[in-house]
Amino acid sequence: MNGAEFTAPSVEYSLILPLLVVFGAAVVGVLVEAFAPRRLRLPVQIALSLTALLTAFVVTVLVGLNLEERGDGRARGAITLEGAIAVDGPSIFLWGLVLLLSSASVLLFAERRLEGGVTAFAGQAAALPGTDAEREASSKGLEQTEVFPLMLFAVGGMMLFLASNDLLTLFVALEILSLPLYLLCGLARRRRLLSQEAALKYFMLGAFSSGFFVYGIALVYGYAGSMNFADISTAISGRIGGDALLLGGIALISVGLLFKVGAAPFHAWTPDVYQGAPTAVTAFMAACTKVAAFGALLRLFYVAFGGARVDWEPMIWIVAILTMVVGSVLALTQTDVKRMLAYSSIAHAGFILVGFVGAQQLGDLGPGQLSSLEAVMFYLVTYGFMTLGAFAVVTVVRDSGGEATDLSRWAGLGKESPMVAGVFAVFLLGMAGIPLTSGFIGKWAVFSSALSAGAWPLVVVGVLMSAVAAFFYIRVIVLMYFSDPVGEGPSVATPSVLTTIVIAVGFAATVALGIVPGPVLDLAAAAGEFIR
Amino acid sequence: MDVTPFIALSAILFTIGCVGVLTRRNAIVVFMSVELQLNATNLALVTFARMHGNLDGQVAAFFVMVVAAAEVVVGLAIIMTIFRTRRSASVDDASLLKY
Numbered sequence: 001m002n003g004a005e006f007t008a009p010s011v012e013y014s015l016i017l018p019l020l021v022v023f024g025a026a027v028v029g030v031l032v033e034a035f036a037p038r039r040l041r042l043p044v045q046i047a048l049s050l051t052a053l054l055t056a057f058v059v060t061v062l063v064g065l066n067l068e069e070r071g072d073g074r075a076r077g078a079i080t081l082e083g084a085i086a087v088d089g090p091s092i093f094l095w096g097l098v099l100l101l102s103s104a105s106v107l108l109f110a111e112r113r114l115e116g117g118v119t120a121f122a123g124q125a126a127a128l129p130g131t132d133a134e135r136e137a138s139s140k141g142l143e144q145t146e147v148f149p150l151m152l153f154a155v156g157g158m159m160l161f162l163a164s165n166d167l168l169t170l171f172v173a174l175e176i177l178s179l180p181l182y183l184l185c186g187l188a189r190r191r192r193l194l195s196q197e198a199a200l201k202y203f204m205l206g207a208f209s210s211g212f213f214v215y216g217i218a219l220v221y222g223y224a225g226s227m228n229f230a231d232i233s234t235a236i237s238g239r240i241g242g243d244a245l246l247l248g249g250i251a252l253i254s255v256g257l258l259f260k261v262g263a264a265p266f267h268a269w270t271p272d273v274y275q276g277a278p279t280a281v282t283a284f285m286a287a288c289t290k291v292a293a294f295g296a297l298l299r300l301f302y303v304a305f306g307g308a309r310v311d312w313e314p315m316i317w318i319v320a321i322l323t324m325v326v327g328s329v330l331a332l333t334q335t336d337v338k339r340m341l342a343y344s345s346i347a348h349a350g351f352i353l354v355g356f357v358g359a360q361q362l363g364d365l366g367p368g369q370l371s372s373l374e375a376v377m378f379y380l381v382t383y384g385f386m387t388l389g390a391f392a393v394v395t396v397v398r399d400s401g402g403e404a405t406d407l408s409r410w411a412g413l414g415k416e417s418p419m420v421a422g423v424f425a426v427f428l429l430g431m432a433g434i435p436l437t438s439g440f441i442g443k444w445a446v447f448s449s450a451l452s453a454g455a456w457p458l459v460v461v462g463v464l465m466s467a468v469a470a471f472f473y474i475r476v477i478v479l480m481y482f483s484d485p486v487g488e489g490p491s492v493a494t495p496s497v498l499t500t501i502v503i504a505v506g507f508a509a510t511v512a513l514g515i516v517p518g519p520v521l522d523l524a525a526a527a528g529e530f531i532r
Numbered sequence: 533m534d535v536t537p538f539i540a541l542s543a544i545l546f547t548i549g550c551v552g553v554l555t556r557r558n559a560i561v562v563f564m565s566v567e568l569q570l571n572a573t574n575l576a577l578v579t580f581a582r583m584h585g586n587l588d589g590q591v592a593a594f595f596v597m598v599v600a601a602a603e604v605v606v607g608l609a610i611i612m613t614i615f616r617t618r619r620s621a622s623v624d625d626a627s628l629l630k631y
Contacts, residue, residue, distance in 0.1 A: 128616055168592050175599045179606045186610055196617060197626040199610045204562060204623065207603055208553050211569035214596055215546055218576035218589075222539070225584035227592065272629040 012080040015063060015087040018056040018095055019163075022156040025052030029149030038142075042119075045148035046110045050103060052152060057099040064092035075529040079165055083228045086165040086299070089527030093377055094162050094295040098288050101384045102155045104502045105284035108392055109147060113496035115402075120278045120395070121147050121187045122195075129192040144187055150180040151284065158288055162295025165303070167217045167227040167253075170296060174213065174256065177292060178206050181285055185277040190402040198276025205259070205269045213256025219249030220304075229304035230532055236307035250305055250312055254319075257300070260293035263319050263353060264326040267346045271334075274342035279403060282338065283391035286345050287384040294352055294380060298373060301356075303530050316356055320458055323350030324465040332472045337394055338405050340472065341387070344431055347469050348383050352376055354462050355446030358453045374524040375449035381520055382430070382438035382513055389506020390427040393420060396503075398493045407476065412485030417492035421480045423507050428477055430510040432470040438513030445521070538579040545572035559611045559621045563604075570600045 013020070025048055032044050067076040067089065077088030112119055121144050124137035157177030164170040186199025221227055223245040224235035236246065259266040274282045305312060327347025334340040358372030397404050397413065397420065404410070414421040430437035443466060447459045495503075513520060545568060552565025574593040581589025615621045 125613070168588075168595055171592075172595055172599065175602065179602060182606055182610060186613060193617065194628055196610070196614050197628055200559065200614050200623070200626055201629070203607055203610050204553075204559065204566075207563065207566045207607065208569075210603075211546075211549065211553075211566050211573070214570060214573045215576065217592070218542075218573050218580065221577065221589055221592070222580035222583070225580075225586065225588075227588050276629050 009082040012078065012087075015078060015080050016085060017063060018060040018099070019085075019156060019159055021052055021056040021059055022099075022152055022159060025049065026149050026152035026156060029152055033146055033149065041145040042110075042143050045145045046106065049106045049109075049148045049152055053099050053103040053106060053155065057096060057103070060092055060095045060099060063087065064089075064096070067092065070531055075531045077531050079230075079531060083230070084166050084169045085160070085163050086229075086303075086531055087163060088529075088531040090295065090299070090373060090377065090530055091163040093524060093527040094291055094380070095159050097377075097381055097384060098155060098158050098162075098291050101287045101291065101388055102151070102158075102284065104388055104505060105151070105280065105288070106148070107498040107502050108280035108283055108388075108395065109151065111280070111395065111496060111499045114395060114398065114493050114499070115189060117141065118189065119143055119147075120189055120280055122189050122192060125187050138189075147184060147187060150184055154180040154184070154284075155288065158292035161292045162299065164296060164299070165229050167220060167229075167232075167304075170300065171210075171214055171217055173296075174210060174260070177289065178210070178260075181281075181289070182206060184281045185273055185285075187281075188276075188278040191276075194276040195278065196276075198273045201276075202269055202273040209256050209259035209266065212252045216249045216252025216254075216256065219245045219252065221249075223249060229300070232304040233307055233532065236305065239307075246308065247311060250308065251315070253300070254312070254315065257293060257297045258319060261290055261297065261349045261352075262346050263349045264323040264346065265319075267323065267326060267349075270346055271339045271342040274345070275336055275338045275405070279338065279391050279395045282342075283388050286341070286391065287388045290345070290349065290352075291380045291384055294376060298356065298376060299530050302373075303532055313357060316353055317455070317458060320350050320353035320356070321461050323347070323353060324461060325350075328465040328468040328472075331469065334472075335407050336405050337407055337410060337476075338391075340407070340476070341390055341394070344469065344473075345383075345387060347465065348379075348431070350465070351443060351446055351462060352379050352383070354450045354455070354458050355379060357455045357458065358446075358449030369452040370445055370449045370521075371525075371529075372446075372449045372453070373529065374521065374527075375445040377524045377527065378445045378517070378521055379442040381524075382442035382510070385506045385509035385513075386427050386430045386439060389503055389510065390424065390431070392499055392502040392506065393424045393427065395499060396420060396493050396495050397490050399488070399491060404490055407479065408486055409490050410476070411479050411483035411490075413490050413492070414481035416485070416490055420492050423503060425477045425480065426507060426510055428473040430514070432473040433466050434470070436511075436514045438510045438517070440514060441517040441521075442513075533582065535579050535583045539576060542572045542575040542579065545569075545575065557622045557624055559614070559623050562623060563607050563611065567600060567604075570596055 123142035127133035160173035182203040186196045188195035224232040262270040331343035355375040430439035433439040433443040549565045549568035577589040577593045
């Protein structure tokens with residue numbers, strides 16, 4: 001190293017342009033906070049975030065169209081920034097998905113009609129609940145517009161996370177996506193104690209899990225002598241001994257990643273945080289974080305740890321079974337609709353993990369079989385839009401205390417508002433995996449990819465747990481249509497056009513992908529493999 | 533150079549941090565335990581960097597420090613908010629959300 005000349009790394013800016021757009025807009029958002037007059041901040045932030053995310057989406061599509069083929073033609077793309085970021089088919093696909101879902105989340109963040117002219121975020125987060133300062137903030141109609149830059153940073157972190165090609169970038173990206181989310185969870189306008197508690201729990205457990213994650217990185221680095229995925233893969237295929245370091249490292253890194261996807265036994269934070277956080281944030285978190293975390297999980301395990309598959313596969317089996325059982329069974333006992341959706345998202349994480357064990361190399365596939373990457377990516381599309389839509393519906397069912405999240409308040413919703421109840425029923429049927437909804441095709445994709453890898457016991461558990469899950473989804477539908485309302489009954493507030501768009505998009509995606517899944521499946525297939 | 537003592541020390545520190553998170557009640561102390569875990573990681577990273585004779589681990593240690601600092605900012609903000617609202621920083625008191 002001594003005397004070696006410093007050479008500046010080569011950066012293909014054109015490939016990472018989507019990331020630059022999002023991070024750039026986030027920084028501009030911070031400047032807007034500092035310099036724009038208060039009245040203008042909210043409209044400027046909304047416009048800025050939405051423009052940035054949609055621009056980044058367009059740029060992502062353009063980058064995706066120009067990816068170069070590599071080697072055998074199964075993978076396209078390039079590794080840039082000295083091996084730190086891999087821009088390949090799956091990255092582009094998942095970037096596009098994250099950007100679409102987060103643009104929709106911006107609309108939910110910006111909704112103001114439901115709270116009577118203010119957003120669902122605390123007017124002044126520093127004002128204590130129940131004090132004069134808080135009342136003054138709300139009577140003045142103050143807004144905590146920092147939520148938009150925070151959200152953009154989180155989106156940038158997610159995009160970086162799923163494209164990271166070395167362990168250090170993976171760790172930094174994990175923190176970039178997590179830290180803003182911890183804060184966003186604590187910013188609800190109503191039920192602030194719950195919201196702050198959710199932030200505390202999410203932060204404490206998140207920091208704990210990232211402690212494990214980074215220690216795992218240190219161990220894998222000790223084993224391989226490099227942070228780069230390709231070098232780790234080479235070291236593993238050499239198997240020069242020191243297995244304890246490698247296995248310990250894989251286990252600890254998995255703790256961090258499985259925590260982020262909300263898989264059992266690392267799921268305990270999910271229901272609390274999903275319930276306490278403002279519903280718009282929950283929707284964003286549930287949809288986008290899962291996409292990013294699964295993208296990173298797949299890349300890490302296939303590209304870096306692919307050679308140690310026999311070692312980690314049993315772990316994924318156990319975690320997948322546990323996650324499906326815990327998610328589906330505990331969802332049965334829930335009385336709060338946000339908690340129920342949280343457990344349902346845990347169950348979905350389990351179903352996606354089932355797809356994880358499918359054949360990883362396209363070369364291993366028979367004709368007509370789905371690679372697990374395709375199956376998981378398709379499932380993430382269906383899951384993302386359903387979840388976003390379902391949480392958007394939760395924001396419009398209200399009573400005098402804000403959102404009526406207790407399930408007993410949802411009784412008789414079908415009579416009060418057939419439209420909202422009908423849309424929510426479609427989302428629930430989609431999550432249950434009933435044919436003609438996207439959820440069915442998603443489940444079929446992950447199960448068939450697991451079957452083609454011979455993992456039939458997992459599929460059996462998966463199908464059984466889908467049946468259990470279907471029971472509680474249908475229980476809610478029965479409650480909405482065939483129960484009489486208790487007391488005054490639920491009321492459905494009329495949202496502004498923003499929330500309506502999100503619900504409509506979620507609904508359209510759920511139905512359309514159930515009837516004509518072909519184009520999206522083809523797109524997932526065209527994404528090809530991870531580049532190595 | 534025999535790296536085993538250094539790795540053993542870092543593992544011990546990591547375990548102390550882990551036990552601290554699981555047993556302590558005060559949010560600040562829990563958070564300090566997490567920081568101990570991160571510092572244990574730093575020790576392991578620089579040891580391995582020395583063992584392999586490259587700089588990756590040392591560079592990573594700097595990143596871990598920076599991330600730890602960022603985590604402190606966010607974490608203390610959240611703990612402060614909870615403390616001002618509840619007049620208590622005990623993680624056991626924040627128990628409205630359950631089951």
